[in-house]
Amino acid sequence: MPLADMPALLAAHRAVGAFNFITLEVAEAIVTGAEAAGTGVILQLSQNAIAFHGGLAPAAGAALRLADAAHVDVVVHLDHATDEPLVDEALAVGIRSVMFDAAHLTDAENLERTAAVAARVHDAGAWIEAELGEIGGKGAHTPGVRTDVAEAVRFVEATGVDALAVAVGSEHAMRERSARLDETLIAELAAAVSVPLVLHGSSGVADAGIDGAVRAGMRKINIGTHLNTVLTAAVRAELDRDPDAIDPRRWLAPGRSAVAAEVHRLLDVVIGRVATEVRA
Numbered sequence: 703m704p705l706a707d708m709p710a711l712l713a714a715h716r717a718v719g720a721f722n723f724i725t726l727e728v729a730e731a732i733v734t735g736a737e738a739a740g741t742g743v744i745l746q747l748s749q750n751a752i753a754f755h756g757g758l759a760p761a762a763g764a765a766l767r768l769a770d771a772a773h774v775d776v777v778v779h780l781d782h783a784t785d786e787p788l789v790d791e792a793l794a795v796g797i798r799s800v801m802f803d804a805a806h807l808t809d810a811e812n813l814e815r816t817a818a819v820a821a822r823v824h825d826a827g828a829w830i831e832a833e834l835g836e837i838g839g840k841g842a843h844t845p846g847v848r849t850d851v852a853e854a855v856r857f858v859e860a861t862g863v864d865a866l867a868v869a870v871g872s873e874h875a876m877r878e879r880s881a882r883l884d885e886t887l888i889a890e891l892a893a894a895v896s897v898p899l900v901l902h903g904s905s906g907v908a909d910a911g912i913d914g915a916v917r918a919g920m921r922k923i924n925i926g927t928h929l930n931t932v933l934t935a936a937v938r939a940e941l942d943r944d945p946d947a948i949d950p951r952r953w954l955a956p957g958r959s960a961v962a963a964e965v966h967r968l969l970d971v972v973i974g975r976v977a978t979e980v981r982a
Contacts, residue, residue: 705776705778705798708779708799708864711742712922716916716974718743718923719743719965719972720924721744721745721929722748722781722924722925722929723761723929724751727954727961728930728958729745729765731929731962732961732965733769733774735966737772739965739969739973739975740774741774741973742777743775744778744799745769745776746926748781748782749781749782758788758791758792762797779800781801781924783802783803784804784806786802786815786819789819797828799830800823800829800831801831801867802816802819802830802831803832804819817861820861820862820863820864832857832863832866833866833868834849834857834866834868848869849869849891855894863897864897865897865922867899868888868901870883870891870915883907883915885917888920899919900923901924912968916972916974923972928964929961933958933961936959937954
């Protein structure tokens with residue numbers, strides 16, 4: 703299918719799963735999992751992953767081709783870009799959805815820089831996400847800090863961004879799914895802020911917490927670390943089973959299959975297809 707449009711994708715679902723990839727195998731698994739679930743998905747490439755590949759073109763080109771060949775709607779999204787030239791490069795290669803992350807700056811600098819980048823992104827006909835106050839686990843932000851509703855409203859109005867990542871109890875890079883989200887705050891933000899809310903750090907949130915966040919108003923659910931955990935566990939198990947394996951296809955294939963199955967399962971949670979355990 704042609705590259706999907708982010709506003710249309712969000713409008714068509716109660717929420718959308720957004721999954722980060724580093725390797726081609728994980729990108730393939732994300733699309734395969736979405737096809738199995740029969741729902742659209744966001745394929746995310748972070749600035750850190752781009753640095754790993756030595757530049758934007760290799761991974762972005764693969765992601766755009768995967769999206770074009772998919773049997774479901776796929777949006778390719780640039781995640782956590784702190785460098786403005788990288789945003790411009792992403793737009794130039796055909797990525798129509800970006801996150802510009804200036805949350806490590808002061809609030810005033812964040813607002814000024816984000817507004818300028820948002821104007822360029824909109825001039826290019828693309829969609830932009832921003833972050834107000836760093837999510838725990840990123841930079842120097844202290845876990846436990848929450849986004850202020852009035853500040854979020856002012857930030858969105860002043861910058862013109864299309865979506866806002868907010869701090870409601872999640873943290874990046876969590877390996878245990880034990881984060882407890884403030885669903886009351888999510889609901890207050892969703893009622894007050896005029897653009898979709900984004901939950902970063904969802905790898906650390908259990909199924910019931912993801913479901914509760916979506917019910918409270920989250921629209922884009924970002925997951926990265928959890929897929930890395932699933933991939934690594936499957937690869938490790940295969941290498942333990944066959945320690946003489948040297949062909950990477952032998953151990954990457956089980957890893958790719960495991961990630962695809964988990965993406966399918968998580969998308970069922972995000973779109974509300976399956977019941978989740980009762981939240982405490």
